[in-house]
Amino acid sequence: MVRLFYLLFRRWWPAMLCLLVVSASPALAAGEAEAPVPALMLSDVHLDPFQDPARVRQLDRAPVSQWAAILSEPVSATQPQDAVGLQENCPVRGMDTPYALFRSSLKAMRAQNPAPKFITVSGDLISHAFKCRYRALLPNATPGAYDVFVEKTITFVSDQIRAAFPGVPVYIALGNNDAVCDDYKLDANSAFLAAAGRILSAGLPEDDRAQAEKQIAVDGDYVAHLPIPKTRILVLDDLFFSMNYEDCRRNGDPHPALQQLVWLEAQLADARAHGEKVWVMAHIPPGVDVFTTMMRFRAVCHNEPAVTFLSDWLNDKLTDVLERYGDVVRLSVFAHTHMDEMRLLRPESGAAGTPVAIKMVPSISPVNGNTPAFTLVSVNASSATLEDYHVVMASNATGIDTRWSDEYDFADTYHVKDYTPEALEPLLDALSRDDRGQSEAAKSYIRNYYAGGKLPAVGLFWSEYRCSIENSSAKSYAACECQAAK
Template sequence: MKPTSMSAAARPLLLTALVAFAPSLLRAEERPGRFLLVSDIHFDPFYDASLFQQLKTSPAENWAEILENSRPAGINPRGTDSNYALLKSSLDEARRRGPDVDFVLYPGDLLAHRWQAKYDRLAEKSHEADPDEYRAFTRKVVEFLAFEFRRRFPETPILPTLGNEDSYCGDYRVEPEGPFLSMFAEVWHPLLGPESGTFRRTFPLGGYFTTRLPRLKNCRLIVLNSVFFSVNYDDACNAEVQVPALDELDWFEDTLARAAAAGEAVWLLMHVPPGINSFNTAESVPRGGPPATFWQPELTRRFLRIVERHPDVVRVAFTGHTHMDDYRLIRPGGGTSIPCKIAPAVSPIFGNNPGFQTYQYDVDRAAVSGFQTYFRDGLGEGRRPTEGRWALEYDFRDAYGFDSLSAGTIGRLAEGIRSNAAVRESYIRFYGVSSAPEITPRTLEYYRCAMTNLGAAAFMDCLPKAPDRLESPGFPDRRPAAVPPTRE
């Protein structure tokens, strides 16, 4: 049969429709990349002690139904880790704000603070008396959190690193080649998506791996377990691996060299950031003590030497740990400085409001073009649960006028904090995710200098020499009673 020819009158209508539809096709194909940054949930399944035995004897897939009955109802207040209500609310809101993200980065700390002590208070036998039961319960928590992420993001890669609380052995005690790493690798592997890189092979060794990032052209993610680098790390449960940090840095050096040889850009994901611990330093230095660093100095120097050998390969780094919304500049001896974004936490245990961030990036250049912070306000103090709402806290571009997150914009932000009252006030407010400000006018320089100086000597040179401009913050009234006086 001879095909029916299109009428002359219909052709212009079809052309008009194609012209109108083509831009939308182009936008769908070339839209900027988007991802979520969610960190430091510190989920507390012990929040309602009455549910512990039921959780302990139930499979993880039934936990959500059980936890819906938690009492007191509502989101936990400041000074406590995330109960089920906050976990559910934050992941629901993250899904609402980022329904079509390319991937989710999680910079560590899934488990609540004082994990073993909380377990021991409720269990029939302590974690030491019955380690198998303790590990089985902890595994269920990881499985439950994996379920909760996958339920909101069924096709989205969830790319994690471990925090200092994420361990069977205790805080800052994750065991290299130990059972927690093997368990986590088994549970979390399905959430990485079709491209999991070296996860199943190298994560059980030390909690590190590398993989290609979805949609980014010629770019890979290197995930480091920077808990090994911490000044607080204690390999108390290990009887085999003697130098986990050095083994990891050897792997990092080889992996970065391979990426450079292949012409790949690299993003880094870690938990503990490098550089100065500004909160602890603002208490130590005014009393004549040294600056407090997050990492062991020699490991920091070795990390920087590795990065220096491959200039301009590492484009950006993401960390968590402090619970605050902050920045660092990683400055190797040669090449371009690297922007490091410290993510705010979901857990409000240190007085911050819960928060997470959405990011935009250039698919071709592997450059971060901007981000937004969303937060939940209305949290109270003490045990009383409170009502609140999620809202946009700020847009990086609108707040500071920068068109990208880069080493240059972090440097200009630090200078703006020093010289511009509006920038200074914004930074102080956003640092704690619009909670009661931790930073005072006189302690501001400790935080500002920490942004751009990783080493103790450079940091001290940055500080003003006039003693009346610096003082100890002294915030004992704002710390939860059960939280140590140092924030580590």
């Protein structure tokens, strides 16, 4: 008997010791489970294949596999005057992303975060005035050829990101520019969306690809799983929600958006029933477009409603759905403004729901005079919440001899432990009350709003901007601004 016990002990003591160590160290085990998940967020790439107009015909004829080589060639001798002529025919307010800048940004992303667990791209892969520029440079091309060129550009941007991070899931939303009819113009159940389904689903986890491809073909939406336990991401093509939306016959049909709301709520209800957590991502954010409101001289304190990014009633419908499922929505990711913004969806007085944190991601494109930037994030693996992020910005907008450096870190700058509604509310409440922007937090927000802090608009109109942080409807925004006026 003694010998039998000895033999058993000799064989099994390592496993028993391991079990005892784990049992005696619950804090260590929990610490390992809570290790943050590194991820990467970028948006508004707006790749410009027309930067060297003389190369466009070559790109049009070439397969996507040859685009990198073509775009890497030295610019044509006539490029300066060709670009001026193209700008005169198809004006754009600034410069979109040349390939050199896009390539430089991907290189910097790899250097800063060589092993992200996942990547989000919150829309607008192609450049502004895309259709006008293609038609100006290739006037004899068929409509079908133009559609193919759009699809090739979206494919190229997606492929370049995936090639930079092999095997990493890449979740991409379509933006208002990502359409073949024109900016803000798209048909549901279209050939373009079918092509987009094939392109975007290729970067998803294998188990999600087939269903995502089918759903994208309908209305640009899809569901996939993040590499975080029991967490799904719901991606919307919310172009259909925009106040500027029209279908390709310019009817502005609201039915796709209504169908999307039904789909979104069904997904959120299913996630709640299965004890899952959710991220929601789209391109155009809910809430007030402060810049457009100011440019249109809206007298919001005299019954002229502020301009919202989304159609007024769809804006309120979307925020209502997100707030009613705020217990499962751990983060909403948007972009579109090209700026680095924090927002919080908070139910208005008497309404049911739970606050939802919104992160608006700065752009790679410098078209608005902003410095190109991307965002590195840390995600809590068990709660699927954003723990921290820091923004990395470029030294110039060309991609030539460009250096990328940290602009700021969220936790260090605002002294907030994580990016959750509970942690954000005191900070954002204080920002909303600071109508003169005198606090250190307000000064930081104003400085970081434009990557590099070079443009003054948000500082000049801080009283208006700070009201957009926690007020997503035109009504609540007006109440905030008009209270300050009193």
